[in-house]
Amino acid sequence: MRAPTWLGPGTAGRDLMLAAASLAGGAVMYALGTQPQLPWHPGLPEPLFLLPLAAACVAVGLRRVASRGSLALGTVAAVVDLAMGGSVATVLVYTQVLYDACVFGSARTWRWLLRVMVGLSVLGAAAGVLLTGDWRGVGFGVLVVLAGVLPVLTGISVRQYRDQAAAERARAEQTARLVELDRRQAVSAERARMARELHDVIANHLSAWRSTPRPRSPCRGSTGRRSSRRCG
Numbered sequence: 001m002r003a004p005t006w007l008g009p010g011t012a013g014r015d016l017m018l019a020a021a022s023l024a025g026g027a028v029m030y031a032l033g034t035q036p037q038l039p040w041h042p043g044l045p046e047p048l049f050l051l052p053l054a055a056a057c058v059a060v061g062l063r064r065v066a067s068r069g070s071l072a073l074g075t076v077a078a079v080v081d082l083a084m085g086g087s088v089a090t091v092l093v094y095t096q097v098l099y100d101a102c103v104f105g106s107a108r109t110w111r112w113l114l115r116v117m118v119g120l121s122v123l124g125a126a127a128g129v130l131l132t133g134d135w136r137g138v139g140f141g142v143l144v145v146l147a148g149v150l151p152v153l154t155g156i157s158v159r160q161y162r163d164q165a166a167a168e169r170a171r172a173e174q175t176a177r178l179v180e181l182d183r184r185q186a187v188s189a190e191r192a193r194m195a196r197e198l199h200d201v202i203a204n205h206l207s208a209w210r211s212t213p214r215p216r217s218p219c220r221g222s223t224g225r226r227s228s229r230r231c232g
Contacts, residue, residue, distance in 0.1 A: 012065065019061035022096065026053045026089035036085025044084055052081035056093040063100035067109070071101040095151040102155025103162070110156050117148035 005011075027050075035049045059074035074097030081090040098117075102110040125141025 015061050015064055018096075019057045022060050022093045023054065023057040026057065026093055029089040029092075030087070034089060035087030037088065038082075038085045041085055049081065049084060049087045049090070052077040052084070053087065053090045053093065056081075056090050056097060059097045060093060060100065063097070063104055067101055067105040070097060071105065071109070071113075074098075074101075091147050095147055098148065098151040099155040099158075102152055103159050110152065110159065113152050114149075114156065117144065117152050121145045121149055 030046075030050060030053070033046075035046060036044070055077035056074050059070040059077065062070040062073070074094050078090060078094040078097075081087055098113065101113060121141045121144040123141075124144040125138040128137030128140030129135060131137060
C-alpha cells in the first residue's frame with residue numbers, strides 16, 4: 001500500500017506527521033514520569049513540562065519551511081526545559097531539531113552548531129569535574145556529546161551525502177546533454193556528407209551525359225539540310 005501523496009518525501013504533511021509522532025512519544029514518556037531529571041524546583045507542577053515539549057514538536061514541524069525559526073524555537077524550548085529540571089522527552093525531540101537544522105539549514109548553520117556543541121561539551125565536562133570534585137564529572141560533557149554533538153554530526157553526514165548525490169545527478173544530466181548534442185552533430189554531419197555525395201553523383205552523371213556524342217540524323221547533311229538522295 002502506497003502512502004498518500006501529501007505524505008511523500010519533502011512534503012509539509014510528512015513534517016507535520018513527524019511533529020505529531022514526536023508529541024505522542026513525548027506524551028508517553030511524560031506519562032512514565034521521566035521528568036524532572038534535575039530536581040532544581042521540587043514543587044514545580046509536572047504538567048508544565050508539556051509546554052516546552054509542545055514547543056519543540058512545533059519546531060520539528062517547521063524544519064523545512066523555516067529552518068532558522070525551527071532551531072531558535074527548539075533551542076528556547078530546550079533551555080526552558082532544562083531550567084525547569086529537564087525532561088527526557090524534550091531533550092530527545094531537540095536532538096531531532098538539531099539534526100533537521102543541519103540537514104535543511106544553511107552550511108553556515110551546521111558549522112556554527114558544530115562549534116557550539118563541541119564547546120558546550122568541553123564546558124560541561126569541566127563544570128562536572130569542578131562541581132563534583134571527581135574526574136567522573138566528565139559525564140556531564142558526555143551527555144552533551146550524546147544529545148548535541150552526535151545529532152549534529154549525523155545531520156552533517158546526511159547533508160553531505162545528499163549534496164554529493166545532487167552533484168552527481170547534475171553531472172550525469174550534463175553528460176547526457178553533451179552526448180545528445182554530439183549525436184545531433186553526428187547526424188547533421190552524416191546528412192551533409194550524403195547530400196554532398198548525392199550532389200557529386202548527379203553532377204557526374206550530367207557531365208557524362210553532356211559529353212557523350214549524339215548520332216546525326218541520316219536525313220540531314222552537314223549543313224542541316226535534308227539530303228535529296230536519301231530522304232527524297
